[in-house]
Amino acid sequence: MGIQDIIQGKKQWRAHMARVKALPPDYQIVYKELQKYIFKVGPVDLVDxxxxxDIIDFFEEGVAADKGVLELLGNDVAAFCDDLMxxxxxxxxxxxxxxxxxPGTTGK
Known part of the structure; x- marks a missing residue:
């Protein structure tokens, strides 16, 4: 990974986070919790x-439809994440x- 890749990745991440900051406060809170959970569980292909x-797209559609974030996800945010992954x-x-x-761990 070269310097240009790192710079490009940072630009993409900043643009991504700008989209998050444009969401209403309740959506931002839930997104950050989703993000923490996803980073903790660690899907291997998260980077790629x-x-x-897709979650931000889904949230933006919910905002446009004037729905609350929990109307979209339900009350169990972790179950929503598990279903996504x-x-x-x-x-x-x-x-x-x-x-x-x-070797040597089976059958014990």
């Missing part, structure tokens, strides 16, 4: 994927596979 941008491979999956695959 559009998951966070259900087909994504996570770092936890990789870790579990590495434990299962170690």
């Amino acid at each position: 994927g559009n998951l966070l941008s 259900k087909d994504s491979r996570t770092y936890a999956d990789i870790y579990q596979e590495s434990i299962i695959g170690k």
Whole structure:
């Protein structure tokens, strides 16, 4: 990864966060919680994927339809995130596979 890639990535991230800041305050709070949860769970393809941008698109549509953020997501934000990432491979999956695959650990 070169300097230009880093600079471009920062520009993209700043543009992304500018979209978040344009959302109403309740949407911003929920987005930040979603982001924390997603970063913690760690889908492997998060960097290459559009998951966070898709969430902002979804939120912008909700704002345009004059809906509250919890009307869109429901009361369980973590369950909403889990549903979004259900087909994504996570770092936890990789870790579990590495434990299962170690010799001498099966059958104990």
